[in-house]
Amino acid sequence: MARIAGSSGPRTEEAIRRAGLSLIATHGYAAMSLRQLAAEVGIQQGSLYNYFRNKQEFLFDLIRGHMLDLHAALDAALLAEGTGEERLTRFTEFHVAYHVERPQEVFICYSELRSLEPDNLAAVVAMRRDYERKLGDILDHGCATGEFRLADTRMATLAILAMLSGICTWYKPEGRLSTTALQEIFTGMVLALARGGEPAAAAVAPRRRGALRAGVG
Structure with missing residues (x-):
């Protein structure tokens, strides 16, 4: 996952990755929302877009x-x-x-x-x-x-x-x-x-x- 300029760094990126893996494995891709992913990591949903577009x-x-x-x-x-x-x-x-x-x-x-x-x-x-x-x-x-x-x-x-x-x-x-x-x-x-x-x-x-x-x- 390529970090977009302005994001907070590799530790947050790795946390997003691990949380996403867990949520998708548990609930499925279709059921996982970006709001849910952001809450799992403890960041605002808008901050996710520093790491991926969608x-x-x-x-x-x-x-x-x-x-x-x-x-x-x-x-x-x-x-x-x-x-x-x-x-x-x-x-x-x-x-x-x-x-x-x-x-x-x-x-x-x-x-x-x-x-x-x-x-x-x-x-x-x-x-x-x-x-x-x-x-x-x-x-x-x-x-x-x-x-x-x-x-x-x-x-x-x-x-x-x-x-x-x-x-x-x-x-x-x-x-x-x-x-x-x-x-x-x-x-x-x-x-x-x-x-x-x-x-x-x-x-x-x-x-x-x-x-x-x-x-x-």
């Missing part, structure tokens, strides 16, 4: 900021070189930890895509595609070296991301599994999927398989 820009800045942070953190975590299994393990461990630690941001990035205006939505979808591509590249490389056996790496990419990202909808920090335990469990499942190769012929009828392939983009 409610839509605020939502876009939240989601875009999350995606930028996600990409930067992934790039720092991934191995530049290594085997397919090593790189897929690093990706999975990163994705699990990042999403467990930021449940509100992740929830909003999925649930409030529908609230973005067309140009903003297109920008976020492009960033999501770039993230998917990074996982897809790992899977493609593993298939090329013979480490992985996947009939369709695009479908595998979407399946892995859906499985991993869904963690934040049910995971409780006070539950029986630590983040490290989750990383170990899900890394095992992801690697098993990547090594699995073609499914049994009877598992998916030919027509249904074609329909699935047509629907994954």
